[in-house]
Amino acid sequence: MGDRVPMRIAYGEALCEFGNNEKIVALDADVSTCTMSCIFGAKYPERFYNLGIQEANMIGVAAGLATTGKIVFCHSFAMFTAGRGYDQIRNSVAYPHLNVKIVGSHAGITIGEDGATHQCLEDLALMRAVPGMVVVSPCDANETREAVKALIEYDGPCYLRTSRIAAEPVTDKYPDYKFELGKGVTLTDGNDATIIATGLMVQESLKAAEELQKEGIKARVIDMHTIKPIDRDIIIKAARETGAIVTVEEHSVIGGLGSAVAEVVSESTPVPVLKVGVEDVFGCSGRAEELLEKFGLTHRQIVEKVKMALNKK
Amino acid sequence: MEEKRARELELLSYKIRRSALEAIQYAGSGHVGGSFSIAEMLTVLYFEKMNIDPRDPRKKDRDRFVLSKGHCTPVGYATLAHRGFFPLDELKTFRAIDSRLSGHMYIKVPGVDMSTGSLGQGLSAAVGMALASKIDKIDYWVYAILGDGEIQEGQIWEAVMAAANLKLNNLVVFVDNNRLQLDGTVEEVMSVYPIDEKFRSFGWNVIAIDGHNVREISDAVDKAKSSSDKPTVIVASTTKGKGVSIFENQVKFHGKCPSKDEFEIAFRELDQKIASIEEKLNTATV
Numbered sequence: 001m002g003d004r005v006p007m008r009i010a011y012g013e014a015l016c017e018f019g020n021n022e023k024i025v026a027l028d029a030d031v032s033t034c035t036m037s038c039i040f041g042a043k044y045p046e047r048f049y050n051l052g053i054q055e056a057n058m059i060g061v062a063a064g065l066a067t068t069g070k071i072v073f074c075h076s077f078a079m080f081t082a083g084r085g086y087d088q089i090r091n092s093v094a095y096p097h098l099n100v101k102i103v104g105s106h107a108g109i110t111i112g113e114d115g116a117t118h119q120c121l122e123d124l125a126l127m128r129a130v131p132g133m134v135v136v137s138p139c140d141a142n143e144t145r146e147a148v149k150a151l152i153e154y155d156g157p158c159y160l161r162t163s164r165i166a167a168e169p170v171t172d173k174y175p176d177y178k179f180e181l182g183k184g185v186t187l188t189d190g191n192d193a194t195i196i197a198t199g200l201m202v203q204e205s206l207k208a209a210e211e212l213q214k215e216g217i218k219a220r221v222i223d224m225h226t227i228k229p230i231d232r233d234i235i236i237k238a239a240r241e242t243g244a245i246v247t248v249e250e251h252s253v254i255g256g257l258g259s260a261v262a263e264v265v266s267e268s269t270p271v272p273v274l275k276v277g278v279e280d281v282f283g284c285s286g287r288a289e290e291l292l293e294k295f296g297l298t299h300r301q302i303v304e305k306v307k308m309a310l311n312k313k
Numbered sequence: 314m315e316e317k318r319a320r321e322l323e324l325l326s327y328k329i330r331r332s333a334l335e336a337i338q339y340a341g342s343g344h345v346g347g348s349f350s351i352a353e354m355l356t357v358l359y360f361e362k363m364n365i366d367p368r369d370p371r372k373k374d375r376d377r378f379v380l381s382k383g384h385c386t387p388v389g390y391a392t393l394a395h396r397g398f399f400p401l402d403e404l405k406t407f408r409a410i411d412s413r414l415s416g417h418m419y420i421k422v423p424g425v426d427m428s429t430g431s432l433g434q435g436l437s438a439a440v441g442m443a444l445a446s447k448i449d450k451i452d453y454w455v456y457a458i459l460g461d462g463e464i465q466e467g468q469i470w471e472a473v474m475a476a477a478n479l480k481l482n483n484l485v486v487f488v489d490n491n492r493l494q495l496d497g498t499v500e501e502v503m504s505v506y507p508i509d510e511k512f513r514s515f516g517w518n519v520i521a522i523d524g525h526n527v528r529e530i531s532d533a534v535d536k537a538k539s540s541s542d543k544p545t546v547i548v549a550s551t552t553k554g555k556g557v558s559i560f561e562n563q564v565k566f567h568g569k570c571p572s573k574d575e576f577e578i579a580f581r582e583l584d585q586k587i588a589s590i591e592e593k594l595n596t597a598t599v
Binding site for chain 1: 373377379419420421426427428430431433434435436437438439440441442443444445446448449467468471472474475479
């Protein structure tokens, strides 16, 4: 296992690394030292604005800047961009299809001790439902950097979800790894079942696949970093070749990755799709690892779900 | 402003009202009251003040305009059509299926700088545009019109605070103070008064005018442009439904489509007004 790098640090460094593009402007809502947009801000103060605790206005200002040709990155916790700013994202950014990148950091339950008010478990569902939004949820530091690069190159509204806790390096271990918006990545091959995971849950899914391997079950693991547009081809292929799918996300089981996968499978190649995620409840305070355990988001629960899926084949 | 020019702009504002009403008639729906209260402001901005080119609607150094009270498309689109951004005839497609002239302001329409409709959001976009001018060091003015009811939205005050802190002296905002909103008077529903003191305490220049007087509108904009480091709000006292007796100060004409008889009365009154201004103009030139 290599060094764990918090995704938000990787994010901040990536934005700064690619920040020499003069079209880029970054906005934050008084959490720049948490979202790590401050790294960009320190290097490019003339293109960085901390607008204070006013997320709705921040997203509107981003839209206005984008009408003049800027590439605008807006930062706050997922709860306060995707959540609080939903109407602004929908009507001021997505409807006019402006080049604004909404960053939702500290997503999911692993923000930990802050508790339910800050644990956004609906952001993927909300953002995915907005027409024309690209929704990306990287799994580690390297993939976060790649995602930032891709988002800068893509002209249009995007949502980028990152987590507070450090992810284990996953993608660096694969020499052939290539990030492409809208394309899932097969990390481990197998034909008994497929685990499709996003964000922090990719590392847990790889561990689950290792456990399953010990029992003679060969699970395919797909890193689905782009939730929208979802990679239909890789899902349909997995459904055909493995006949059972388990989705894993640090998000509500309603409306996120699991729903996106189930929509594709039910319309094309109906096979069992079981979801690992938070079961339609609010989170609570606690340490991140304790919460992952409590809400059933560890490799052990993934292993169980895969076995249940196999029984349904 | 010379007397003749003022009359010409006044005449235009009534021709624009007429086109707006025609659009509502074609659509069978649309917001007449709040459209008619801002006709003079739009006319002065688009025909007298703004650096814009209908042949190059997206030119980089153009002045920008955001109709934050985005439901007032009848007058918004009619103004753009009269200014030459698209044919007047297209107003017949207002609110029709597959037309780009949708119910609320839409950025894909030539001349429209920002989509609006969800109240309270347009000012933030205007702040972003004004900020871009500062970042890029390209000088242009950004104008916006807010409804008086609209400033009940919290996001407005976020944007008001930000504009002052960012020293956006290139931002000129009108508040259309027609004192009515959908459910009743602004006073009854949720008072926003005093508007001037609120803006002043947030660090803005405040100018109060009669929003139907083209000279006062023009002078206020000139005065706003001399601001060294503050954004300016022009609180425009207006009459909702201005220009047609049966629409004026009527809560129901916020969004209600007039009846056949009401359309007839309205067109007759507008035509009389247009004829009388034209006559004055002709007499003056003789």
